[in-house]
Amino acid sequence: MENFKTVFVSNIPVECHILKGRLETEGIPGFIFDENIVWVDPFKAVAVGGVKLKVLMDDYCEAKKIIDFIAQGVLTDENGNYPLAEILDKEIKTQNEIIKVKRRIRNDFSLLNKPVVIDSAYAGEINTDELIKNEKQFQALAEKEFIFSWKQFYYELFDFDRSVFAYLRNKPVDYYIEKEIVENFEVQVESGPAICPKCSSDNAAFGYAIDYKWDVLYLVVSLLLWHPLFLIRKKFHCFNCGHNFKN
Numbered sequence: 271m272e273n274f275k276t277v278f279v280s281n282i283p284v285e286c287h288i289l290k291g292r293l294e295t296e297g298i299p300g301f302i303f304d305e306n307i308v309w310v311d312p313f314k315a316v317a318v319g320g321v322k323l324k325v326l327m328d329d330y331c332e333a334k335k336i337i338d339f340i341a342q343g344v345l346t347d348e349n350g351n352y353p354l355a356e357i358l359d360k361e362i363k364t365q366n367e368i369i370k371v372k373r374r375i376r377n378d379f380s381l382l383n384k385p386v387v388i389d390s391a392y393a394g395e396i397n398t399d400e401l402i403k404n405e406k407q408f409q410a411l412a413e414k415e416f417i418f419s420w421k422q423f424y425y426e427l428f429d430f431d432r433s434v435f436a437y438l439r440n441k442p443v444d445y446y447i448e449k450e451i452v453e454n455f456e457v458q459v460e461s462g463p464a465i466c467p468k469c470s471s472d473n474a475a476f477g478y479a480i481d482y483k484w485d486v487l488y489l490v491v492s493l494l495l496w497h498p499l500f501l502i503r504k505k506f507h508c509f510n511c512g513h514n515f516k517n
Contacts, residue, residue, distance in 0.1 A: 274301060275330045278323040278337055281315040283308055286323040289337060296336060298329045368396055369455045375405045376452065382406055408448065416440040450477070464506045464517045471510035476517070478504055 278289055283305045290300035303322040308315045315321070325333045339346050343354040375381045382402055416438075426437040454476055464474040505514045 273327055274324040275327050276322045277325050277330060277333045279320040280323075281308070281312075281320050283321045286321050289323055289340070292340065293325065293329075293333050293336060296332070298325055298333050298336075300325055300333070364396065366455075368401060369452055371396070371398075371401060372405060372452050373455070375402075376408075379409055382409065408445065411441050411445045414440055464515075466506075466508035466511060466513055467515055468513040469508065469511040471508055473510045474506045474508045474515075476504065476506050 277300075278286060280286055283302070286302050286305070290302060293300045301324045303324060304318045305321050307318055308321050336346070339351070340354075345352045345354055345357060382405060422437065423434065426432050426434040464476065465472055466474050506517050507514050
């Protein structure tokens with residue numbers, strides 16, 4: 271124990287693990303003490319002095335410096351120091367530009383075979399070749415058609431080592447996540463931030479809303495099919511009060 275020194279203490283073990291990972295990226299090994307007892311009984315965290323992140327005595331000064339910079343909201347490397355808030359803001363704007371380019375391409379897939387000019391201050395941060403490569407893969411998935419076969423369906427259904435759901439879903443989950451991100455971004459850009467009419471909160475997003483209201487058409491179709499339809503209503507959902515609304 272004489273060879274270790276505590277560089278950070280917290281009542282939340284996850285915080286120690288995050289900083290441990292940050293130190294290890296700089297080549298500084300970290301060791302966490304008193305973690306298990308806090309996971310088992312969080313109320314004993316104060317009694318044991320919290321969860322400790324320790325480093326070797328020879329690494330203490332460098333580790334302390336890195337953690338102090340993080341506490342001040344600053345990232346550092348061999349080229350200097352960078353305010354964390356500015357880096358995050360720049361990254362957010364860069365990702366928004368990437369989504370805008372994806373929107374342009376998906377509205378006109380012919381751009382995949384043409385040079386895509388990004389008129390933006392953040393163009394230098396975007397790997398256009400990689401983006402076009404990913405969009406070509408997205409287009410290939412979008413054009414992929416599902417061909418149903420009873421023989422294959424029963425094979426997937428009764429072979430317990432396989433998945434009938436994977437067979438019915440011919441596109442990977444990542445495809446739908448990517449598609450929804452770009453579509454939701456498009457809605458937000460065109461209509462601006464959504465304001466909940468009930469509580470005036472802007473903590474709302476467009477998507478498949480939680481809507482349990484029944485209408486006549488829904489009931490009639492459900493009766494004809496002898497099965498309730500799944501909810502397909504797309505609205506804005508307020509995460510502050512739970513209200514669903516149209517913008």
